[in-house]
Amino acid sequence: MTRAALLCAAGLAAAIVYPLLVPNYLVNIGMLVFFTAFIGQSWNIAGGFAGQTSFGHVVFFGTGAYTSTILQVTYGWNPWLAWPVATAMGGVVGWMIAVLSFRAGLRGSYFALITLAFAEVFRILANSVPFTKGGLGMLIKADQRPINFQFKDPIWIYYLALLLCLVSVAIAWHLTRSRFGARLVAIRENEDAARALGIDVFAEKVKVLPLSGAMCAAGGTFYAQKYLYIDPSIAFGVDKSVEMLLVSMVGGAGTIFGPLIGSFTLMGINEATRWLASVVPALKNVQPLSLIVYGIMLVLIVARLPNGLMGLFRRGPARA
Amino acid sequence: MLDPAFLLAGVLNGLLAGGIYVLVAVGLTLIYGVLHIINFAHGSLLMLAMYAVFWLWRLAGIDPYAALPLVIAGSFAFGFVLYRLLIGRYNHGRDENILLITLGLSIVFDNAALLFFGGNTQTIDVPYAGTFVELGAAFLPLPKIISFVAALILCAALALYMALSDTGKAIRAVAKERQGARLVGIDVETVFAVSYGIGIACLGAAACLLMPTYYVTPSSGHAFVLVAFTIVVLGGMGSFVGAAVGGLVIGITESLGGLFLGEQLGQIGISLIFILILLLKPTGLFGSKA
Numbered sequence: 001m002t003r004a005a006l007l008c009a010a011g012l013a014a015a016i017v018y019p020l021l022v023p024n025y026l027v028n029i030g031m032l033v034f035f036t037a038f039i040g041q042s043w044n045i046a047g048g049f050a051g052q053t054s055f056g057h058v059v060f061f062g063t064g065a066y067t068s069t070i071l072q073v074t075y076g077w078n079p080w081l082a083w084p085v086a087t088a089m090g091g092v093v094g095w096m097i098a099v100l101s102f103r104a105g106l107r108g109s110y111f112a113l114i115t116l117a118f119a120e121v122f123r124i125l126a127n128s129v130p131f132t133k134g135g136l137g138m139l140i141k142a143d144q145r146p147i148n149f150q151f152k153d154p155i156w157i158y159y160l161a162l163l164l165c166l167v168s169v170a171i172a173w174h175l176t177r178s179r180f181g182a183r184l185v186a187i188r189e190n191e192d193a194a195r196a197l198g199i200d201v202f203a204e205k206v207k208v209l210p211l212s213g214a215m216c217a218a219g220g221t222f223y224a225q226k227y228l229y230i231d232p233s234i235a236f237g238v239d240k241s242v243e244m245l246l247v248s249m250v251g252g253a254g255t256i257f258g259p260l261i262g263s264f265t266l267m268g269i270n271e272a273t274r275w276l277a278s279v280v281p282a283l284k285n286v287q288p289l290s291l292i293v294y295g296i297m298l299v300l301i302v303a304r305l306p307n308g309l310m311g312l313f314r315r316g317p318a319r320a
Numbered sequence: 321m322l323d324p325a326f327l328l329a330g331v332l333n334g335l336l337a338g339g340i341y342v343l344v345a346v347g348l349t350l351i352y353g354v355l356h357i358i359n360f361a362h363g364s365l366l367m368l369a370m371y372a373v374f375w376l377w378r379l380a381g382i383d384p385y386a387a388l389p390l391v392i393a394g395s396f397a398f399g400f401v402l403y404r405l406l407i408g409r410y411n412h413g414r415d416e417n418i419l420l421i422t423l424g425l426s427i428v429f430d431n432a433a434l435l436f437f438g439g440n441t442q443t444i445d446v447p448y449a450g451t452f453v454e455l456g457a458a459f460l461p462l463p464k465i466i467s468f469v470a471a472l473i474l475c476a477a478l479a480l481y482m483a484l485s486d487t488g489k490a491i492r493a494v495a496k497e498r499q500g501a502r503l504v505g506i507d508v509e510t511v512f513a514v515s516y517g518i519g520i521a522c523l524g525a526a527a528c529l530l531m532p533t534y535y536v537t538p539s540s541g542h543a544f545v546l547v548a549f550t551i552v553v554l555g556g557m558g559s560f561v562g563a564a565v566g567g568l569v570i571g572i573t574e575s576l577g578g579l580f581l582g583e584q585l586g587q588i589g590i591s592l593i594f595i596l597i598l599l600l601k602p603t604g605l606f607g608s609k610a
Contacts, residue, residue: 051416053419053420055423100599101598105602106599106602108414109358109415110598113358113549113598114598116546117550117591117594117598120546121588121595124584124585124587124588124591125588127584134584135584238542242423245423285434285435287431287434288435289431291427291430292427292428292431292435294427295424295428295431296428297424298421298423299406299421299425299428302410302420302421302424303410303417303421
């Protein structure tokens, strides 16, 4: 165990020193790794630990992004104040979806599909209602001062992403040690058996989705503040849902470091395909190539490595 | 706004689109009914079939309707092999796993199409595309009517095949009682692969019928996947009659939604129906069990 702790400390030290040593574009890539690991962890808490596979997690992401952006742009709020409200909104939406779906007894694939439909409803609404400015999207006025949650030096947004990632890892770590986390794993492994053991399955599931949704919504605000622009297909599009699912599944669903490993891996593939495209001019279109690799990895991992890449490091009983 | 002629045109147009949806949904519901898997790659496979129809026309000059037998046979073979090589091997265990595998496949197919065919919208110019038929107050494009009739004939043919042929009987036996079917000597794994192949063959047929009036892009699969699931859930997972009724209802809903709520907001009807059915009556209209 001490070796693991030492490894974590070394990793953290490296993550802190890293942006001081590399050019800005690499700082930005590091920021994306930690940010994607963070929203991936939010998926992992519901999808990995509790086994509630969601295909529409972007519904929380978009809720967070739109809540803080509307409060800021339309009502003149400070984004730091809007952030907790956006996070709470993600929790509320998570609670609503959880109560509706789990009361109806939806599980497995049906739950995955209904979350996809919820995300689609939110996307269409964001495209149509006046207060989101519809398909035009919303622009946040650039004013690069820390008080505005905008930073001139990319190092600060990098550290913020690192902090979010650490918090999410701490939450996941806590889940592996708490009774709440143990109940979630029991539900994932066998819902009926968990119920027979006296676990209030519905109540636990209604707790975990708001937690996951709130985290994801916090990520939505972060994204909006970093890029200063959101529109319905960015905020509620299926691509982000798939990205969150992928990093968790690839890294190892239901493991503490799975999303982080997955996020590193996917960023590595991204950069590798970009490099390949610069060498082989026939492959000028990079984006699809890396997504093809992701898709193949998802298939292989579900089929062969249920613990994801984490399963390669840690030898233990494979989860069913 | 509520001019009855206007409304009639909307209903008829929706009905015509619904006919093709029926074909797509019948494939999905067959796969679910027999294999008990949710084929998330359904939309992407339809997109691939649409590209096949497009390239047959572009490179060999084959009319989309004339391509029907070829594309149906090709789709069946593709589905059969895909099942044998990949899906069938992992078709046991948690149902989310197969959902994730088919999601992975759809990511691969969508992006392979983008990589090889580019992101442009492709259409087929058939000489009869501009021909309209006057039906009451509504003017309907001739190809849509041909496609509608052809879709219904194909569905009826499939229903007859399922009811009368030995293979159909075996498929129904496996859908009802897997173990029992195995005990009476049915090769269950082959039946699974054949069923998956027939499900994808339905997509091939739908692709031929869609292309004269529709377009294809690498993201076309996305547009269809939720529609297809909504139809199947509305009709009842695994139910043929349900898929037929659901397809027509969803076609009309979509058309009227677009008419009254506009192009953007009109799409919300389908997602809402999907959510409400799952929440309130997960067995759908004709489903037998949850």
